[in-house]
Amino acid sequence: MNFASKQTAAQPSQPMCLPWPREIVDGACWCALAESLAQGERELLSFWGESSCVHLAVFEPREPRLRIVTFECREGAFPSVARLHPPAARLERAIHDLYGLRPEGACDSRRWLDHGRWGVRHPCSAPEKIESTCDRYEFLPTEGEPLHQIPVGPVHAGIIEPGHFRFSANGETVVRLEERLGFVHKGIDQLMGGASIERAARIAARVSGDSTVAYSLAFAQAVEAAFDVDVPPRATYLRALMAELERLANHFGDIGAICNDAAFSLMQAHCNLVRERILREAASAFGHRLMMDRITPGGALVDLKQETATALYAMVEWIELMTPRLIALFGDTTSLQDRTVGTGFVSEALAKQYACGGYVGRASGRAFDARKAIGYAPYPQFAFEVGGSKEGDVDARVWVRFDEIRASLKIVRQILDEAPQGPIIADWALPEDWTREGAALVEGFRGDIFVWLRIRADGVVQRCHLRDPSWFQWPLLEAAIKDNIVADFPLCNKSFNCSYSGHDL
Numbered sequence: 001m002n003f004a005s006k007q008t009a010a011q012p013s014q015p016m017c018l019p020w021p022r023e024i025v026d027g028a029c030w031c032a033l034a035e036s037l038a039q040g041e042r043e044l045l046s047f048w049g050e051s052s053c054v055h056l057a058v059f060e061p062r063e064p065r066l067r068i069v070t071f072e073c074r075e076g077a078f079p080s081v082a083r084l085h086p087p088a089a090r091l092e093r094a095i096h097d098l099y100g101l102r103p104e105g106a107c108d109s110r111r112w113l114d115h116g117r118w119g120v121r122h123p124c125s126a127p128e129k130i131e132s133t134c135d136r137y138e139f140l141p142t143e144g145e146p147l148h149q150i151p152v153g154p155v156h157a158g159i160i161e162p163g164h165f166r167f168s169a170n171g172e173t174v175v176r177l178e179e180r181l182g183f184v185h186k187g188i189d190q191l192m193g194g195a196s197i198e199r200a201a202r203i204a205a206r207v208s209g210d211s212t213v214a215y216s217l218a219f220a221q222a223v224e225a226a227f228d229v230d231v232p233p234r235a236t237y238l239r240a241l242m243a244e245l246e247r248l249a250n251h252f253g254d255i256g257a258i259c260n261d262a263a264f265s266l267m268q269a270h271c272n273l274v275r276e277r278i279l280r281e282a283a284s285a286f287g288h289r290l291m292m293d294r295i296t297p298g299g300a301l302v303d304l305k306q307e308t309a310t311a312l313y314a315m316v317e318w319i320e321l322m323t324p325r326l327i328a329l330f331g332d333t334t335s336l337q338d339r340t341v342g343t344g345f346v347s348e349a350l351a352k353q354y355a356c357g358g359y360v361g362r363a364s365g366r367a368f369d370a371r372k373a374i375g376y377a378p379y380p381q382f383a384f385e386v387g388g389s390k391e392g393d394v395d396a397r398v399w400v401r402f403d404e405i406r407a408s409l410k411i412v413r414q415i416l417d418e419a420p421q422g423p424i425i426a427d428w429a430l431p432e433d434w435t436r437e438g439a440a441l442v443e444g445f446r447g448d449i450f451v452w453l454r455i456r457a458d459g460v461v462q463r464c465h466l467r468d469p470s471w472f473q474w475p476l477l478e479a480a481i482k483d484n485i486v487a488d489f490p491l492c493n494k495s496f497n498c499s500y501s502g503h504d505l
Helices: 029-039 086-099 188-192 198-205 208-225 233-261 263-285 306-332 334-340 348-353 358-362 394-418 474-481 486-497 500-504
Strands: 021-026 043-049 053-061 065-072 077-079 103-104 148-152 164-170 173-180 436-443 448-455 463-467
Touching: 029 053, 029 065, 029 077, 029 086, 043 448, 043 463, 053 448, 065 436, 086 103, 086 474, 164 486, 173 198, 173 474, 173 486, 188 198, 188 463, 198 208, 198 448, 198 463, 208 233, 208 436, 208 448, 208 463, 233 263, 233 306, 233 394, 263 306, 306 334, 306 394, 334 394, 334 486, 348 474, 358 394, 394 486, 463 500, 474 486
Parallel strands: 021 065, 077 103
Antiparallel strands: 043 053, 053 065, 148 164, 164 173, 436 448, 448 463
């Protein structure tokens, strides 16, 4: 199909998207953009669909700025982006599963989120009923001998979300790992469509529970951008405080869990002690251990009292005393270092190709942090350094987490010292004129979370897309385990700690 001849020339789209305008492009421009992603000139932030069009969000690192482009699928198809840029593959397959839009020229036509259990095909656009209870999934072939396969999951030995991992191994050495996800698909796209802003905010907060603050913040910022809402300064500080407490709790939990998977449970015990205190202080300060539903479009719903601020000061001082001891315990335990150093390597080239965010990307040389790259309030006012490494192994991913812990403690101190007084929520109302679009990029503990939404004039969400950082981290786990032994997979997997729920949507 000649897409260039079927589409109109590039033109501004309505409604206008803020703070990054969205443009409608023709087939030639769409393909040129995909080529620039393949060449590394731009980075893919997200890729999503609607009933009759597809959208790309890309990052222009030279400027830096975000760009959102739309291709209108007038014949139910679009030029495959994954054909040129492999990181788009799973998002592209998800678009076909949900909306039925065909990626022309795609190398992989297998269903991704759709396991054949929904009772329909393409549920978000003209659903077709099916009788199937389960689709057969063809895993990619492996060559060479002697090889054997080890299926793991989707049910795991523990309280953990479901995912299937298919290992092809030569003895104990992993030759290939292929993931099969989608088992916790919740229909977020459909739940968001037709929801009020208040209900949509609650849904966003539950996309991935360990990142509830980050998702709430990203959704709120997208709404605020769409309606040009000025958030009170104190509210931005409270939001940042909640985000950093969430980051601290998760990083300590991850470090302990990684060490436990290397049979060093002492480290996990210490880390869990710190994590538990953070969660208790969060509950005391904001009324909920995970601080769920405490951020709303326009500001925050709970203010910080003086006595809880004093308790947070004391907690920060205690963690600052504990952290060097934990660093020494991790770094000086030879048997632990023997398991983590050199294990689960991810190259700098792969991290950059996949625009991999968070500690996974930073441990492999991609120094991207939305708090600095985008600079949303109030982070430009804070002094902090983002850690990084180029070692790319399990060990590096732990050390980057320690770097982020130190940075978050520094940020929390600045928030407690400098937070201005004043209102915590803006006085704003929906203008009854036209449909609005907004977008936001927020740094969660795993990496950058992207949100784009369209809201009708009556305040109903017409479409909302949320992209978890795990979309670009899960594929790199397959690369990380290659040539390692099967027994090191739990260690590699935990060092990534990708979200199943955030990915499966």
